[in-house]
Amino acid sequence: MNAAAGPGSRAGSAAAALAAELIRRPSVTPRDAGALDILAGALAALGFTCHRLAFGEGEERIENLYARHGSERPNLCFAGHTDVVPTGPVEAWSFDPFTGTVAGGVLRGRGAVDMKGAIAAFVAAVEEFLAERGAGFKGSISLLITGDEEGAAVNGTKKVLEWLEARGERLDACLVGEPTSVRALGDTIKIGRRGSLTGRLTVEGVQGHTAYPHLADNAAHRLVRMLAALISAELDRGSRHFEPSSLQISTIDIGNPAANVIPARARAVFNIRFNDLWTSDRLKRWLAERLDAVGGRYTLELSAGSESFLVPPGIVSACLQQAIRRVTGLAPALSTTGGTSDARFIQAHCPVAEFGLVGLTMHKVDEQVALADLAALTAIYREFLELFFGRS
Numbered sequence: 001m002n003a004a005a006g007p008g009s010r011a012g013s014a015a016a017a018l019a020a021e022l023i024r025r026p027s028v029t030p031r032d033a034g035a036l037d038i039l040a041g042a043l044a045a046l047g048f049t050c051h052r053l054a055f056g057e058g059e060e061r062i063e064n065l066y067a068r069h070g071s072e073r074p075n076l077c078f079a080g081h082t083d084v085v086p087t088g089p090v091e092a093w094s095f096d097p098f099t100g101t102v103a104g105g106v107l108r109g110r111g112a113v114d115m116k117g118a119i120a121a122f123v124a125a126v127e128e129f130l131a132e133r134g135a136g137f138k139g140s141i142s143l144l145i146t147g148d149e150e151g152a153a154v155n156g157t158k159k160v161l162e163w164l165e166a167r168g169e170r171l172d173a174c175l176v177g178e179p180t181s182v183r184a185l186g187d188t189i190k191i192g193r194r195g196s197l198t199g200r201l202t203v204e205g206v207q208g209h210t211a212y213p214h215l216a217d218n219a220a221h222r223l224v225r226m227l228a229a230l231i232s233a234e235l236d237r238g239s240r241h242f243e244p245s246s247l248q249i250s251t252i253d254i255g256n257p258a259a260n261v262i263p264a265r266a267r268a269v270f271n272i273r274f275n276d277l278w279t280s281d282r283l284k285r286w287l288a289e290r291l292d293a294v295g296g297r298y299t300l301e302l303s304a305g306s307e308s309f310l311v312p313p314g315i316v317s318a319c320l321q322q323a324i325r326r327v328t329g330l331a332p333a334l335s336t337t338g339g340t341s342d343a344r345f346i347q348a349h350c351p352v353a354e355f356g357l358v359g360l361t362m363h364k365v366d367e368q369v370a371l372a373d374l375a376a377l378t379a380i381y382r383e384f385l386e387l388f389f390g391r392s
Helices: 010-023 035-044 112-136 157-166 219-231 280-294 315-328 371-389
Strands: 049-055 062-069 075-081 106-108 140-146 173-176 188-190 195-204 246-253 265-274 297-306 333-335 352-354 368-370
Touching (some): 010 371, 035 062, 035 140, 075 112, 075 371, 188 352, 219 265, 219 280, 265 280, 368 371
Parallel strands (some): 173 352
Antiparallel strands (some): 106 368
């Protein structure tokens, strides 16, 4: 590891201090709880122009931040979110999830990994980068930080991108600080994501007595046959950058308390995570064909969470790979696994890649990050900035 990445480095200490401050703000979606105030204050002190952007009404109102240093191109953006998922039962935690304490070389609290730690690391890296470059820096650094990534993602990154487009401001490249590392910091970069399609299937039959099945139509039997038709079919075998698409049944609900009654209605929910060989429209047609072949009365409600996307390896992923090798010695894999992220919105505007901390404790009880990893991530982001803008 680069000596500058040690847990005692000045930038690493600055990242830990800012991350702890952010953790102390219980910004569970859609609440901001003052997290963006802290971040905007830190960025304003570095010479960033900060725009606080709120979208939505009432309980759907979301606070966002866009901050920019410089006016020239290229404009390199760091994207992330200060909102966090709920803690679950607090008594299950071995520490208060919102105190942001350090113990045994570990920073503890909700959001430490996903993703307040990465935001703090980038800010600390930018501080050192600007201090060294000074007036000689040509280009812009911006941050697009939302409070709506863990929620519906309606009034967050997507709306900020629309706001930027309306004012004629362009992003030339983007790094998203999601916790992409799997086992060790630097082992994985994300260059795309699978799409997500959720289906809610309701099958109608005719209620009757189990002793007289010829007088009824068992909705449960028909539902089982329909689900079998879906899970027995191979969607694909994967593509160059994606693993095979997968259909998973989430729940089956009949709600029949009587053992001697044939149900008239049966329901199931399933989710498809699909690669770049499919679109949600193509999947809708495929589902209709499979279900219609079974026959009977049914309704299928479909909701597309996102389409799959791939950003071919380019400047962002290349600079990240080189920065990671220099700091950690690892050769990161370029991956498309995992769930969705706000990169799905950004990829329509500029090249984007995702890289951040090890995600082993994200969304879990006792979320935490090693100070050494936080310092190393800061060093990687600093090296990334040097590589992207070119050494003077």
